[in-house]
Amino acid sequence: MRNNGSNGAKSTFPATYLPKCPTGIQGLDEITGGGLPCGRPTLVCGGAGCGKTLFAAEFLVHGAMQFDDPGVFMAFEETEAELKANVASLGFDLAGLVRRKKILFEHIHIERSEIHETGEYDLEGLFVRLNHAIDSIGAKRVVLDTLEALFAGLPNEAILRAELRRLFRWLKDKGVTAVITAERGREQLTRHGLEEYVSDCVILLDHRVNDQIATRHLRVVKYRGALHGTNEFPFLIGDDGLSVLPITSLGLNHKVSNGRISTGIPRLDSMLSGRGFFRGSSILLTGTPGTGKTSVAASFAQSAARRGDRVLFFSFEESPDQIIRNMRSIKLQLEPLVRNGLLRFHAARPTLCGLEMHLATMFKEIVTFQPAVVIVDPITSLLAVGADYETKGMVTRLIDFLKGSQVTSLFTSLTHGGHALQQSEIAMSSLMDSWLLLQDFEGNGERNRTLYVLKARGMAHSNQIREFLISNRGIDLVDAYIGPSGVLTGASRVAQAAREKAEALASQQEAARRKRELERKRATLERQIAGLRSEHEAGADELRRIDEQVETRTRVLTAERTKLGRLRQADARVAASTQSSSKSKRRKA
């Protein structure tokens, strides 16, 4: 009665937030925005073996353990012992919860052959039982699994339907959050049309087989008064119960790191602006068969583990021992790293189970091992397990999850055929931060590997093709020659190098010869210069001598003239003056 009022108030104010009752089932609370509608019945329908009972049991167990909501499990099909055994295999201690009065188990047994109908009746007995059960432990959650057994047990459907309608009304009034399971019908959601009575929330579970691989899906068909994810979400039943993917949020708001992590190949680091990948980024490594994807991945793993990072290596092609042996041949010692617990392998055949099962196992491994680096070799094996559209969604979730937990992830991807290298991976590549491409070049009777960085978000990276060498000394990158005839690798690269060396030597010799010649020329010139200089000096001497002779002669002449004048005495001055005037007269004329 007391709950009746509050329920009425809720329904008259649709604008306010609908109170939600968290299920504790991984992923479901994200899809429904918090859980099932609180205080209302929810119908969970699905075919045989799709996990209805488990869904219901988890709803109660999580409610009791995580949210301290006691719950009543009313089972029409399984007995208490059976159910306890079933959920114990998933790690739920139902028996313990029952002992602590957190969960009350009610098994309702209906046997048509024992029941004889003799006139009017109602199902008050069920109500009384349920009411008693709810009140005795103060239950907030109720599971009815599955009400349809009533249709088999009770002959009068008219009475039954009227009573079911009353039951759901009653559950609402009681204010308990109820989960009612029902078998999937042929043309309607449930075989007996229970969805007619439960109108607040309907969840459809589905177990489909596509290409021989079974996948479970969950869809929120209806959720009155709340926004919800309308897609079909894959879910799985793992060791620890039900989990609906996505495990992480649907948003795109993970934190990023500026830290860098080496690739384990120095030359590759230098191609990625010298410091390798960003921490927490996702890296795609594509290549045709035999291009060395696993080797690059293993080398990355080794360098990370040697630095002390935990590395989780998912292998879908080779067994751990085989990888360790093979990598030893290229000088990667993985075994000691495995022994000291820094490197963990998880190998499984892709066809072992459905894609979502693989992903769930991976999620679980990641959560328990807490690695800094995750390697998936190759991711394409997983893609082969499911249909294209769903695998992309799955991989998105995986990457999202890894990024959200700041794990650096490297995915190798096998591509087939010569020219579709990039095409086939477009769906996935847009999710990746860095993309390395390994390629084969065939020519001159040999195949050579090359590597280039197709993209590397957020860092300057080399646009060059490097030749990729795998030898017993490890992995190395070498500059490839790019000539008019294309990229030269392998033997033709060596031949080209030899040719260039020869050319260099020839030009060196030529230069030396020219130098010698020039030296010689210079020496000759210098000799000539010396000759000329001595000639020049000889000329200067001659000149000086001539000057001296002229001077001496002039002096002697002057002395002679003076002596003569002294002898003539008288007209020496006159003679001198006339001589000068006659000179000036001659100039005037």
Next chain:
Amino acid sequence: MKTKTVKRRLSGSSPRPVKLWQLRLYVASQTPKSLAAFSNLKKICENHLKGCYRIEVIDLLKHPHLCKGDQILAVPTLVRKLPQPVRKIIGDLSDTERVLIGLDLRPAA
């Protein structure tokens, strides 16, 4: 006739001698249906089991924990505790023929 029925059943199934028919009628408060069921039951027993029956009426609203023992869903329910095996008859017992068949007092036609 009634003793004959009992005897025949005794020799047929159980070696234990059962003289008394133990009947339990589950009801939920005094609704018209439960009242009708009780009066119908009384009438049938007087007609067919005179002197060797005991009726126990259980009001589930007063004793809700008793629901579990006999797996009661529908109300009213008549449970034949003895003689074995246990039989359940639901409804207000207005269809006398069906009640008799249900209680094994008359072979099904």
